[in-house]
Amino acid sequence: MEKDTAHTKIASFLDRKFGGEVIEHPFWHFEPFDIPKRPDWVMETARKDGIDLDNEELTNFTGHSPCPFQTGYLLSTARIRTLLAGSKNGKTYPTFVELGIMVSGEKPISMRFDKGVKTNVKRIISKDNILRFGRFDSKSGIFIDNDVNAPKSTDYEEWDCGCIEGAGIYPDEKILAPGEVCWVGTTQKALQELWWPRLTDFSKSILPVDFVNTKKGNEGASKLERIVHCIRNTHIAIISYEAGYRKFEAADMVKSCVFDEESPDEDCETAAINHCTYFSRVMTPYNGMTYTRKKIFDSKIERKNNAVFHCTSYDSPYLSPETIKLRRSTMKPYEIGARIWGLHTAIKGRPYFDRMKIESWIRSYKTKYVLKKFVPSEDYDGILSRRDRDKPGLMSVGIVPVTGFSEENQQDVWRIYEERKESVAYYVMADSAEGSDIPSEAADVLASLVMRPPIGEERFPQIVASLRSTLKTQNFARVVSYAIRYYNNALLCAEGPTRGSFNALFYAELADYPFWFNQTSLRDSTKKVRSVKGFDTNAATRGAIFNGITDVINEFDEKTKPEIADEPLLVELASCVITVKNGKSRPDHTEQSTLDSAICFGQGIYVYSHYAKQIKCRVTPKPHKEGFAERIMGKLELNQKQPVFLGDSVAKLR
Secondary structure, three states: OOHHHHHHHHHHHHHHOOOOOOOOOOHHHHOOOOOOOOHHHHHHHHHOOOOOOOOOOHHHHHHOOOOOOEEEEHHHOEEEEEEEOOOOOOOOHHHHHHHHHHHHHHHHHHHHHOOOOOOEOOOOOOOHHHHHHHOOOOOOOOEOOOOOOOOOOOOOOEEEEOOEEEEOOHHHHOOOOOOOEEEEEOOHHHHHHHHHHHHOOOOOOOOOOHHEOOOOOOOOOOOOOOOEEEEHHHEEEEEEHHOHHHHOOOOOOEEEEEOOOOOOOOHHHHHHHHHEEEEEEEOOOOOOHHHHHHOOOOOOOHHHHHEEEEOOOOHOOOOOOOHHHHHHHHOOHHHHHOOOOOOOOOOOEEOOOOOHHHHHHHHHHOOEEEEEEEEEEEOOOOOOOOOOOOOOHHHHOOEEEOOOOOOOOOOEEEEOOOOOOOOOOOOEEEOOOOOHHHHHOOOOEEEEEEEEOOOOOOOOOEEEEEEOOOOHHHHHHHHHHHHHHOOOOOEEEOHHHHHHHHHHHHHHOOOOOOOOOOEEEEEEOOEEEEEEEEEEEOOHHHHHHHHHHHHHHOOOOOOOOOOOOOHHHHHHHHHHHEEEEEEEEEEEEOOOOOOOOHHHHHHHHHHHHHHHHHOOOOOOOOOOOHHOOOOOOOHHHHHHHHOOOOOOOOOOOO
């Protein structure tokens, strides 16, 4: 009975609408917009801001302008959708409209017709519609202007904003069946200040009151559970990110879930995606280069199930150039990338390096890599072989690279940017911290870079492999030991035992490795030069570390691919900010970022600049075997030595 009454009211309303009567409710009048062809001046403005709107990463998913935005998002049946835009660009409004469609089964006028179909329903006369569509002569239909300050037309007889046009028919398959629920994920603050009032206060709600079942709960709402009861026995549940990811696992399956802005906890998004049929994120990337960028532009997901729709402030038909100019004047330069252009940028803090240039590199240049583990080919005991032990030491054991990994595990899977070469000298940088065998419980990230000196026309040392791990320090040291052994007994460059307890743990595990980096220093008391095993990061070397990184960055402009292969490192460098300590400015990281790989890279530049003679290839090239018998014997020998994975030969990892 309640359902019949609601739909009778809606049917009566639509009869009057199609008869030409003007009744002002925003849901029915909603007309989604798409992105027009961007003029040259917009593209040039973007370039001046360090933004390339035609970069391959973005256009692979969105295409070049003109391209879909609100219309594309609403009509898409992709398993995962993303509405990526600058702040106040028109990304939240279609989310409310879609909720109304899904719970009621009713659609705005524009989404009941194919694209371009003319209806007899007059648009509401408003500043937004005048700005977007303009003023038209009511009798002739001739366009007048876009004067938002023109005297208002009396009873639509003098001029109006034209009639609603079809945008495409909203797909019925996304509409909730009776009894189904859709989730809204958002912050606790947005829940209280935006979502709850907009869905329960009918004077502010975008949804018609007829869509809410006011006979359930308190006028259709259950505040304790944050549930809005709707007609057709459907429901909208609002869940805060602060409640934790398990709240998004509270049901076997829901029809739809939309995340309003980015969840700080990636686990919330993962849980939601795995517990709904349709997932969408609607966001401005305020938090910078976070996990969402990789997930949004994930080429591993079928394109039909990963739809991305992007909009800049300059694309919105409701924002005039004057309005955008005023907004820009209130923003810090490093906020413009996210708030105006709607793209992931490191927005927190005053940048230490040239952030716009680095972010341009991140978007424009990709270095291919493969994922590998390094594992010993047989059991071993210690670093060096000893007569009193039954097993050989690591230095007498071969290391086997293992492939076939689809993603980094934050433990022992490396990014490999180039294959190991015989007779090439390598050196390995390692930064220790407090890790954990469970990535989510790690207090910090442990980083390692495999580097080599420049070859040919290269100007700086090159990164050939990188690792970001959350293993406990001793386990991390073992993982690094396999890499230094594999890379031609590479020079090991890690901080020494006097620089903190975690560096001491790392050093203790690998103290017997014969090819540690040795740093010289001058003792103040005796004026004698002494050699210290391990890198000594102090006030003098810290400045040199970051100066070396600056030299590399300054050597390349935004249109030239830099000699920094590792994208996560570039993200760290873009996030590096200036802080003041004891009255002096220094590079630092924000709460959302780290500098672990950056420290390794800077140390690597320093080691090559001042201690290049220590970087040597410490293995003899294997003689080339020729002939059928030799090749067969080589294969048999390799097959007889199966790799021993991390932990298989170690009684205790912790």
